[in-house]
Amino acid sequence: MAGLFRWLLRLFTAAVILAFLAGVTIYYLASRSLPEYEATHSVARISAPVEIVRDNANVPHIFGETDADVFFGLGFAHAQDRLWQMTMLRRTAQGRLSEIFGTRTLAIDELVRRLDLYGQSQSSVDVQDPYTAAALRAYSDGVNAWIARVNADARGRGAPEFFLFPPEVALWQPADSIAIIKVMGLRLSTHLETEVLRARLSLLIGAERVGDLMPDAPGPGLTALPDYAALAPGILPSAAPLERMAEGPLSPFAPRAFASASNVFAAAPNRSAAGGTLLASDPHLGFTAPSIWYLARLELASGGVIGGTIPGLPVILGGRSANLGWGMTTAYLDDQDVFLEQINPDNPEEYRTPDGFKPFETRRSIIRVADAEPVTITMRWTENGPVLPGGHYGLGSITPPGHVTALGWTLLNGADTSLSAAMSLMRSRDIDEALEAGRFYIAPAQNLVVADQKTIALQTVGAMPRRLAEHQSQGRLPVPGWREENRWQGWLNYAANPRFRAPESGILGNTNNKLLDRPFPLHVSFDWGDTQRIERWKTLMTRRSVHTRESFIEAQLDTVSFTAQSLLPLIARDLWFTGEPAPAGSPERRRQRALELLAAWNGEMNEHLPEPLIYAAWLRNLQNRLIRDELGPLADEFIHVEPLFIERVFRDIDGAAIWCDIRQSGTVETCTEIARLALDEALLWLAETYGGSLESLRWGAAHQAWHDHPVLGEVPFLKWFVNIRQPTSGGDNTLNRGLTRGRDPEPFASIHGAGYRGVYDFADPDSSVFVISTGQSGHPLSRHYDDLGELWRRGEYIPMSLDPALARAAAVGVTRLIPAPE
Template sequence: TTAHPLSPFQPRGLAGASNAWAAAASRSASGGTLLANDPHLGFSAPAIWYLARLELRTGGVIGGSIPGVPLVLTGRSQRLGWGLTSAYVDDQDVLIEELNPENPSQYRTPDGWKEFETRASIVEIDGQDPVTLTLRWTDNGPVMPGSFRNLETITPPGHVAALSWTVLSPNDTSLTAGMGVMHAQTVAEAITASKGYIAPAQNLTLVDRGSIAMKTIGAIPRRDAAHQSQGRMPALGWRPENRWQGRLPYASNPGFVSPVGGILGNTNNKTVDRPFPNHVSFHWGDTQRVQRWRRLMQTREVHTRDSFIEAQLDTVSFTARSLLPLIGSELWFTGEAAPAGTAERQRQRALALLAEWNGEMNEHWPEPLIYAAWLRSLQDRMARDELGPMTDALTHVEPLFIERAFRNVDGAAIWCDVRQSAPVETCADMARLALDDALIWIGETWGTQLESLRWGDAHQATHDHPVLGQVPVLRFFVNIRQSTSGGDNTLQRGLTRGTGDAPFENVHGAGYRGVYDFADPNSSVFVISTGQSGHFLSRHYDDLAQLWRRGEYIPMSLDEGLARAAAVGVTRLEPLQ
């Protein structure tokens, strides 16, 4: 479930995420538009994000950049604010290509056999002879090795697998589109400029002085309505109906401009409900955070910069609030008196704590750890006798799976019965057994005094150095570890590792946070999760980390005088002559 750090294919749970929301002037206490954005990516030290200001012919832009990318990806200019969330567009298909048995340098197409496009790639290896790899392309995309994601197990003899992916477009104008957004002065101009953006698909949330909008940007493949698998499984690459037929028009990408309610946002949740082949995606990134977001947005008539910050830092788990009453419905305040030291007494203590808990994933409290361990054990018990070793791939709790089983939606309660045993177990049985499993694990790992447990001890943010982070002694200098609140499904997202001896470590979340207020642009606030320096001996390597952990921010201004007045120094980068 963990990918090589250089691999562009991340495990499903650890791909990009993010939050963004905006308020129109009519829903703002100050009468100016508001925008909040916190992109979620894997944690590292130094962080992926870098605070920067760029000076363009149309004026300055300020916010979050990524070193090596000449763009402010989320931030503001004097007139426009923009933020990104992953759009979860269905933009990859695997096609099975048939090799010519008479000539393996050819593959089948709708028009007969065709030669692979090939290129030799020489890999230099220190101290050894170089290795030459022959890379092959079909009309559908590059041929992938059978060892990748175990493709060989589903690829018939005499066939290979090719990948169609929008990011492989030979004419990628995404950077140009990003430049266009930075130059744009209005929401409409930014939407127009984003037409050339290709991949990876994003939801672009925009505000100018008078309006708000959200537009899905990026190429969406045009598939035939008769596609054999609708792109959900590998399909035969020589069948015309399985091949992409270009892209859907940009105008058909989901978009929302100046909604009547004056509030819009995205937590990687489903944005449109359209049938295939205009479906956008079969898999969306969130069903949980959006529930809490809606509540926070609609419980206020008007919003402020501080209410947007409050939502960005919110650690209440809708998942915990909705699932605990279900899975504990036959356990709360039941059972006979049990002597101290017994499993029954420990279960009663845990249930008593959870019964009074409000679902806040607070780093200082024991309840989040008990809840998280209980749900993890419950899902494992429900799935393992049906799925066997494949259950190991379920690294994170799927809330809708648990809910449907406990509500017996379409007979889903059958997941609670252990098929390999004679009795018929109920979901209440599974909940009780799983709670005991969780308490045993907690006792062995963190201790049996439940009231003194801290979620933050298990949920440490792992800003680890990708190269030096495993080196003995040195790792204590380069890795930044901090106790953190939040969890898998809170707005202040702290996605857990899900595997290994420390499954609840916080490995993926908001490495950047920004809130932009166009009633007073200079009051906009920003922060990244480590520091501005990439050198671990610099005091700026981790000086923003504690602010980030405490939910604090720093100001940044487009006023050059203010910026220089607060500077600790000036660094000049000059090209070599």
């Protein structure tokens, strides 16, 4: 027995030693790719020395003799910190994820290939202005210079992820940067899926009730929806959930429920306490680790510029120079249409047009798949756009027999000058130049808010399709593509895009809300991203006669829900302080206590309070009870509370209270009964999930921000090192927005919000501040992987200074790039 014990002890000791050595080896190999910021590199293709000064937040301040050299330095810095992220964005745009991830990303690659994003990006390289073309070449050279250093110096393949996947990294090309803009467009566009969902609802519950669940934004009335059954005869209603083939953490195709949302607002000098313009910007995207945003400062011939970049793009997308600040929100411009294309019954290679049947434009593409045979797909185009298979976005469920669907979209353009427009905006000296730069921006459509030293303006930038007034659905439903009245007639002139300059109020802004009321076809959109946050924003802007940097920060971080303040009095109006006294511990007493807490609550979605969690659980269950019996599984498409729908139901607008009646029951239920049942169900769920008393609940326990690594975030053990989780305040409808996951088992996890925040004060420009949601580095072993994340969670910022001395004073390192001898 003693001998056995000794052998077991030896084996255990050996296993521990081997595990320790393996851990040391893995750490050594992974740490090899950590860049040394205090270093000098000899590189080709720069005209003079370049300095990359990294301040104590690891924000690179890049100085060079020429603008081309500065863009070279930005490419070098991006590659040092985010090489894996950049290559993943490129693979996504090329439809080449399956080469390393196998069949699980095949549907993503297939759909991207059918859209031909990368082919259009390659074509667009030749239409950029000379300055942008030179910047693209220099930026690519900078990325490739770091790749060369990685290979020459055995720097751990450039990122730890390359040890788990094929390590080959192709050289960066100018088309790769343009392609990343198109990938971002995929994340920001929702009209395709909205059209399909509206058509499904029209078939299932009738066009008259679609306006309850998907109402037009408040404002003057719009024409009624046509009956989709009349547009697409032969389609049968279905309650099956929408089928989305291109899903998963690697997919750039964001579901409608997670469309982009952002805030940007500005004050003119007469509304600023210090007499200078103010601007605050926080674009919202899905959270990832690292963040999609990367902070940088460029010293260009036109002056210094600092703000948020996306690795892979040689441009400050939101930030400030000495004279101009700018920010953007998604415009929700209706830039997509779904067309029903009739196939020639005598020749399946042809489709119907106004001039008769014509052949599809056809091309084959081979998708290489790891550990599987290559897949060859046949891509087809009509005059209206690429043909999409029925399995994507549920298109098959709304396509009549003998038809296919094609997508019209302004993003699908081989002469896209959007990057040139962004580069011109970055170098603009005043609002006039900034607004003129927007003329060349095509997609994805944005609301651009700019502030110079004197005034402020908002301009919608992006191509607006020219539709005929006779369009059958006004762009809200799929329509026959062979009918001339449904086809696009090119694009509207830039002058048709909404513009607001120097408003009398001295304040302007946008939260993805409805901008203006114009009749179709100059309407911009029927679907907008916000009807709620804008109300809270208006309150905060009007309660002060003048604003400061601090008041703009306060508004940016505000967590009071106008939605909660307006809906709770409606749904609980017959429940407040009612019922007989109930014994402690009974469901009735728990309901009464919940109502007592909510009655005294001001709507603040604070992470330390129980009321936000009670409210969120109640509203979620309430909406599900209202729609589940009518929609069946299709109710799963509405994973977030639709405030306008709830209001319509409880105010009985146009008979919407009919949703409260359960169709399958023999009695007629009232809205009060449904509200009470939903609250009881929510309280039961809270007790089973969190336990304890209602007072012990905390919103932050449920509303944790999930900054997950898109690739390693689901890998056991590794996920504990690469994912960042933080309890946070805010919610679906607060200015400090943390859009919830909406699905069990953790429906209130925050997965979408402001990855970048910036506040710019032109009374004292160097007092401007910004922050991102994780850290600058994409390397999990770097101290800069998550160091800004805690500041972001607490609502803190770092300075946004263009003073070179300040950057150098607290630099964590200076990288010097020296021209290599010829």
